[in-house]
Amino acid sequence: MLPWYALLLPLASAIAITLFTRRSKALSSFLSIAAVIGSFVCSCLIFSQSGIHIPEFTWIDFGEGFKVPVGFTLDNLSKTMLVLVSGIGSLIHIYSLGYMRDDEGKSRYFAALSLFMFAMLGIVLANNFVMLFIFWELVGFTSYVLIGHWFYRDAAADAAKKAFITTRIGDFGFMLGILMVWMGTDSVVFTQIAQRLWILTSHPAFLTIAALLLFCGAVGKSAQFPLHVWLPDAMEGPTPISALIHAATMVAAGVYMLVRVAFIIQASPTALLIIAWVGTITAVMAALIATQQNDIKRILAYSTLSQLGYMVMAVGLASTEAAIFHLFTHAFFKALLFLAAGSVIVMLHHEQNIWKMGGLSRNLPITFLTFVIGALALIGCPPFSGFFSKDAILALAYERNMPIFVVGLFTAFLTAFYVMRLLVIVFFGKSRSEIARKSGESPLVMTGPLIVLALLATIGGFTFFARNFLALPIEKEVAFLVPALAIAVLILGSGLAIATYRNRTSEPLDFELLRDKFYFDEFYNWLIDCTQELLARICAFFDRWIIDAGVVGGTSSSAWGIGALLRLAQVGNLQAYLFLFGLGIVVLIYFAVFR
Amino acid sequence: MITLGDYLIVSGILFAIGFAGVMLRRNLIIILMSLELMLNAANLSLVAFSRFRVLPTGLPDYNVQVFVFFIITVAAAEVAVGLAILVALFRARQTTDVKDISSLKF
Numbered sequence: 131m132l133p134w135y136a137l138l139l140p141l142a143s144a145i146a147i148t149l150f151t152r153r154s155k156a157l158s159s160f161l162s163i164a165a166v167i168g169s170f171v172c173s174c175l176i177f178s179q180s181g182i183h184i185p186e187f188t189w190i191d192f193g194e195g196f197k198v199p200v201g202f203t204l205d206n207l208s209k210t211m212l213v214l215v216s217g218i219g220s221l222i223h224i225y226s227l228g229y230m231r232d233d234e235g236k237s238r239y240f241a242a243l244s245l246f247m248f249a250m251l252g253i254v255l256a257n258n259f260v261m262l263f264i265f266w267e268l269v270g271f272t273s274y275v276l277i278g279h280w281f282y283r284d285a286a287a288d289a290a291k292k293a294f295i296t297t298r299i300g301d302f303g304f305m306l307g308i309l310m311v312w313m314g315t316d317s318v319v320f321t322q323i324a325q326r327l328w329i330l331t332s333h334p335a336f337l338t339i340a341a342l343l344l345f346c347g348a349v350g351k352s353a354q355f356p357l358h359v360w361l362p363d364a365m366e367g368p369t370p371i372s373a374l375i376h377a378a379t380m381v382a383a384g385v386y387m388l389v390r391v392a393f394i395i396q397a398s399p400t401a402l403l404i405i406a407w408v409g410t411i412t413a414v415m416a417a418l419i420a421t422q423q424n425d426i427k428r429i430l431a432y433s434t435l436s437q438l439g440y441m442v443m444a445v446g447l448a449s450t451e452a453a454i455f456h457l458f459t460h461a462f463f464k465a466l467l468f469l470a471a472g473s474v475i476v477m478l479h480h481e482q483n484i485w486k487m488g489g490l491s492r493n494l495p496i497t498f499l500t501f502v503i504g505a506l507a508l509i510g511c512p513p514f515s516g517f518f519s520k521d522a523i524l525a526l527a528y529e530r531n532m533p534i535f536v537v538g539l540f541t542a543f544l545t546a547f548y549v550m551r552l553l554v555i556v557f558f559g560k561s562r563s564e565i566a567r568k569s570g571e572s573p574l575v576m577t578g579p580l581i582v583l584a585l586l587a588t589i590g591g592f593t594f595f596a597r598n599f600l601a602l603p604i605e606k607e608v609a610f611l612v613p614a615l616a617i618a619v620l621i622l623g624s625g626l627a628i629a630t631y632r633n634r635t636s637e638p639l640d641f642e643l644l645r646d647k648f649y650f651d652e653f654y655n656w657l658i659d660c661t662q663e664l665l666a667r668i669c670a671f672f673d674r675w676i677i678d679a680g681v682v683g684g685t686s687s688s689a690w691g692i693g694a695l696l697r698l699a700q701v702g703n704l705q706a707y708l709f710l711f712g713l714g715i716v717v718l719i720y721f722a723v724f725r
Numbered sequence: 726m727i728t729l730g731d732y733l734i735v736s737g738i739l740f741a742i743g744f745a746g747v748m749l750r751r752n753l754i755i756i757l758m759s760l761e762l763m764l765n766a767a768n769l770s771l772v773a774f775s776r777f778r779v780l781p782t783g784l785p786d787y788n789v790q791v792f793v794f795f796i797i798t799v800a801a802a803e804v805a806v807g808l809a810i811l812v813a814l815f816r817a818r819q820t821t822d823v824k825d826i827s828s829l830k831f
Contacts, residue, residue: 702827702828703823703824703827704823704826705747705748705749705823708747708748709748712744712748
């Protein structure tokens with residue numbers, strides 16, 4: 131029953147908070163944190179045990195063709211993800227206590243957070259496509275609620291809508307993909323689909339389209355090019371949300387799903403190639419944009435995009451081990467970076483512009499140290515965790531696809547550049563505003579999770595630690611060149627950034643194209659304007675002039691018109707009526723008698 | 726010898742005079758009188774038909790003449806109601822001219 135407890139505890143907490151404890155913020159946050167820690171304990175127990183048998187029951191049964199069970203997948207992958215999600219979730223719940231201390235909607239926040247944990251654990255545990263899809267949508271919904279937590283701010287409300295609608299586009303493709311797989315194999319359960327894969331492989335074109343449609347879901351949820359536009363805007367939500375949902379777990383759900391269905395995708399080389407290139411494009415594009423952003427959270431958001439691009443690239447290079455390894459380390463160091471950024475933001479009274487910061491290393495020593503660890507892990511500096519996982523992906527690319535390797539290496543250079551830029555501007559030099567000068571260190575409830583995550587980000591990549599959790603990609607001895615090159619571009623990028631941004635008070639470089647994010651938002655606005663808006667205008671015209679004026683208005687005005695015509699006959703003179711009456715009689719007699 | 730046709734012609738002339746009176750005169754009392762004239766023209770033709778329709782027994786068809794009595798009594802009642810309406814109308818409008826009574830006109 132352990133998986134049930136792990137899954138349902140957060141749901142119970144969400145229900146209890148919504149129904150009973152909305153008034154009491156303290157009780158709500160306590161319930162939510164207790165639930166997620168309970169969930170974490172259950173996950174650890176599941177992880178330590180093997181051969182847990184969960185009786186599954188049938189939920190929908192339409193004969194052999196369509197049968198949906200409610201059951202759990204408990205392999206190494208899902209066990210690791212379970213521990214990862216609930217563990218990082220627990221830390222972020224605790225951190226939220228500090229970050230959301232004075233927030234009006236604290237109960238609502240914790241209820242949504244609990245619901246998110248439920249949905250995310252559901253994705254991890256699901257053993258069939260239907261369950262996966264339901265939890266997948268639920269995750270999208272909670273993401274919407276949490277991005278729009280400060281819904282009275284227009285930017286937050288718009289960002290929430292954008293995130294929801296953009297991911298829905300991907301989800302629609304995902305649903306079509308599920309339907310295609312179901313059509314081909316008559317099953318939605320992963321294990322059964324794996325057994326009947328030969329049906330799909332005998333139709334290569336069908337398989338490729340199905341695999342790419344499944345990938346669509348990941349494009350939306352993991353914010354890959356071209357549906358990446360929602361993730362940077364999602365930073366309007368509270369920072370712990372950015373850390374948990376939009377960096378460590380939910381956006382990684384797309385990668386997790388790809389790994390879960392990797393047996394389908396890997397059967398189609400075309401799909402693999404497209405996936406690898408989409409990941410590569412996302413990685414390099416997001417890294418380019420990140421070099422010119424000024425909002426601390428947005429920079430981190432673009433680096434998340436870039437790292438997700440690496441993971442998708444790894445999936446596309448047919449190595450799920452490398453993808454999951456990077457997901458694993460990325461979850462630690464990106465959650466760490468976001469939480470440290472959140473600590474900076476809170477201490478600076480919600481100032482997010484990096485040019486208003488500066489010199490924070492003296493005022494926030496713990497935040498600074500943990501941020502540096504996260505940053506070093508992100509740029510792949512040995513011996514921090516990011517080095518091992520990124521190196522694994524680069525080695526893979528070196529071995530299998532040279533152009534992707536070159537672009538990946540360039541992305542690594544850019545990563546080092548923008549992360550060092552961020553570090554130098556935020557933490558070194560002189561304080562560039564009053565609040566930055568007066569800021570102090572965050573409370574323990576916020577620095578505690580930072581320290582734990584910093585520890586994990588440091589050791590997370592070492593084989594002795596990581597091999598307990600996942601199957602590590604096999605290191606080839608030939609690829610000595612790869613880490614050497616990676617370290618070289620790392621030093622180059624960092625050095626360049628330090629040289630460029632040391633003691634600056636404003637941006638010395640000016641690339642409008644990058645600062646405006648390659649004009650994706652403008653392009654999509656234009657696209658919507660000339661498709662959806664055009665359709666809407668045509669519909670409005672049809673409604674206004676054909677339905678309203680023609681059908682509805684026409685009926686009434688024809689009745690009016692005939693009435694107006696007929697009332698001309700009402701002359702009001704009695705004798706005129708009589709004359710007409712007599713005339714009528716005469717006519718009747720004429721027709722009756724003489725015809 | 727007076728034939729059915731003669732009676733009918735007289736009846737028709739009476740009816741025409743009545744109809745013309747209703748149609749052309751403006752005074753409501755005259756119109757009412759003309760209406761009675763039309764009614765009596767109809768009665769006359771009915772009685773004439775009765776007189777000239779001889780049954781196998783050798784007698785005229787008295788059913789029609791009884792019917793005419795009914796018409797006369799009903800006409801009397803109708804005149805009573807009509808005059809009452811006319812008086813009420815005169816009290817309300819101070820006129821019996823149909824030209825002034827045109828509220829139904831659009």
